[in-house]
Amino acid sequence: MGTERRTRTPKYLQINDQLTAMIADMEPDTLLPKELELAETFSVSRETLRQALQLQTSAGRIYSIKGKGTFVARPHISKGDKLTSFTEDMEARGLTPRSRVISAREITPDTDTAHDLELDDGRTVFEIVRIRLADDVPMCLETFQTPTSFFPTLLELPLTGSIYELFRTHGRISITNTEQRITAALAKKAQADLLGVRPRSPVLLVNRVSSDQRGRLIERTESVYRGDRYDFRLSARRDGR
Amino acid sequence: MGTERRTRTPKYLQINDQLTAMIADMEPDTLLPKELELAETFSVSRETLRQALQLQTSAGRIYSIKGKGTFVARPHISKGDKLTSFTEDMEARGLTPRSRVISAREITPDTDTAHDLELDDGRTVFEIVRIRLADDVPMCLETFQTPTSFFPTLLELPLTGSIYELFRTHGRISITNTEQRITAALAKKAQADLLGVRPRSPVLLVNRVSSDQRGRLIERTESVYRGDRYDFRLSARRDGR
DNA sequence: GATAGTTACAAGTCTAGACATCAAGCTTCC
DNA sequence: GGAAGCTTGATGTCTAGACTTGTAACTATC
Incomplete structure (x- = not known):
């Protein structure tokens, strides 16, 4: 001691x-x-x-x-109130998570993204498209977008791991809040090809917007999960006060 | 007193x-x-x-x-870390939530339920099947199950509102933890009929298990949400410590 | 034997203060 | 002029103790 x-x-x-x-x-x-x-x-x-x-x-x-x-307490619901990330989910199931970067570039955001991130005209974003794999099986097609202003050197870093971690360690930004919208849909042709499923298979569409401690909108991610191989787990706790 | x-x-x-x-x-x-x-x-x-x-x-x-x-802080993500319930979701969207009870009975649980609730052989559960509607449009088919032992008089109460609320006010049980598994699927014929969609439409399958403050497993609910009309919203906060 | 009062104990709330650490401006010295 | 150190002001951590409220067991009374 x-x-x-x-x-x-x-x-x-x-x-x-x-x-x-x-x-x-x-x-x-x-x-x-x-x-x-x-x-x-x-x-x-x-x-x-x-x-x-x-x-x-x-x-x-x-x-x-x-x-x-x-x-x-009985340990059945042991995780805290945070959402399970892809990496955590995979590791909890004994699978090895990996990422394959499809593209990483600076673009002018579409209206949906500009609206969700409350961007003024003329602002650009980094767009990172990745395939998330578990034991080398494609699970999810993920499109990540963040305003270039927060973290201008993002694309110079390795993008196969957790981008949140990059924000924390290199960008001095700690993402604390995240809001997600999940819905069900049928896979489009291009998505189905990348995910290795048949077109019109059931998929989960996840739209995520995250902000830091101050409430600044940091990132927006659209994900397409295959419904046959992936389930989305989350646990929540109501405040006991 | x-x-x-x-x-x-x-x-x-x-x-x-x-x-x-x-x-x-x-x-x-x-x-x-x-x-x-x-x-x-x-x-x-x-x-x-x-x-x-x-x-x-x-x-x-x-x-x-x-x-x-x-x-x-900027108020963009204002909700706490609790899951939004069906009623809350609908009211937030300006819709009027209602429920239609399809059946309410005492049954011997199937193996999935017995496993999730860790029930010994011979124990029975109440099963409540409801259609949840928003402005009288079917949104979700919900099958709620709870061990009869926790709240033996449950079926004597009106079941069109929040069952959690009944547990709190009449059953003296406060459900504080809930764990959900969400996946995508295609609607089966019987489900599609009740929800008013075509068979093989995309749906969200939600399997929920909840427990009280002591970790006792209180209820399990299987829900089928129509993917064309419903999106599942949730917000989370990482602890700032 | 049932019921009401007593008591012990444990968590819940609240206080006044001390010291630690971090941010930012100011001063001093080279 | 600039770097190093000092000062101020703010949140972060920690303490010892007092008082409050809920739980349960025990006791006295009816």
């Missing part, structure tokens, strides 16, 4: 991690030690411990009943 | 409401007063104020930058 060199991570986050590991080994509905005891165990004040417990609660790993105590 | 409940709402929730109203009138990126001033304005301590600010932050209405201040 003494190796903590200038502990950069706050205590409540460290405790959060330790709680996660601790709870992973416990049966559902097990009563945890009371807050004051846990606080003493971790050598912090009760309020700091409660910050960590709050994180565990919003992650759905514990629940607490006033006057009784804090308990381990 | 009848009418004199006097449920005192905590200060941080009251302040949260006042902040919501206050922010609604402000331009994006406006600098808010500093935390100590706000705390004084509301006559609470800084930590209590920060609880309210935290709620505003997770609701996406404000953002704060260490060393600079707290600002009003």
Whole structure:
């Protein structure tokens, strides 16, 4: 423990991690030690411990009943409230995700994109078209668009991985909000060819618009998922307050 | 103990409401007063104020930058991280939602349902089949199933509204977590007839499993949405920690 | 035996303050 | 003139304690 060199991570986050590991080994509905005891165990004040417990609660790993105590929740719905990304989905199913870049260029956006991203006339966007594969089987045809102004050097970077990650590490932009519209349709000829399915097969159309912490609209993505091989999973949590 | 409940709402929730109203009138990126001033304005301590600010932050209405201040976020993505229900979706689009109950009965669950709800042999479920309509146009065919043990009197209540609401008000069960799987398919004959579309039209298949705060599996719902009239909207927020 | 009151305990709320860290402007010194 | 350091002001983290409210078990009374 003494190796903590200038502990950069706050205590409540460290405790959060330790709680996660601790709870992973416990049966559902097990009563945890009371807050004051846990606080003493971790050598912090009760309020700091409660910050960590709050994180565990919003992650759905514990629940607490006033006057009784804090308990381990059943782990059926374990993911947080964020959408599962393509990469996460594939890895959760034991598949290896890959991407094949079809095109990457700077274009004048169509009206739909200009509207969704609230772009003025004359502004351009980067458009990146990729095929997403799982174990080398095409799953999804994805068209990503972002205003060139936010991240002018985007196309100079490798585009086979997570573009969100590029925004975070190289662009200093953290995408925190995303809104999606999902509908069902039949595959068009060109889409069907790229996805390796027959035309008029059922597909999922996903239109996504994302913004950063400040509410600035960062990107819009249109995706076509094949309906025979892909299902879209998401979990949500209603606020307990 | 009848009418004199006097449920005192905590200060941080009251302040949260006042902040919501206050922010609604402000331009994006406006600098808010500093935390100590706000705390004084509301006559609470800084930590209590920060609880309210935290709620505003997770609701996406404000953002704060260490060393600079707290600002009003742009309101483009305003919804929280919860899934939009059918009723909410329809009302947001200016349509009137209704339900038509096709059947409501107690049955022995099939293997899929028994598996998803982790039911032992011999347990029965209530099955409620409904058509959800918007302005009297069929949108969705919904099959709801819940173990009879949680809420034995469910079928005695009116089933045209929100069943979650019945669980909350009459069953004393608050459904907080829900996990969904969405895929695309083609409508089968019987489904197409009920939905008023041609067979082999594109539809969205949604399989939902929900649980309460303790992680107990409460319900499973299979829904068939028509792809030509319905799109499935959802918004998510990544945790800013 | 049922019911109402008492008590212990645990989480929930709230406070006043201390220190840490980051951003930005200002001063000083080379 | 410019870089380095200082100062100010803001959010971020943390503490010890007091008070509030809900739960459950126990007890006394009817």
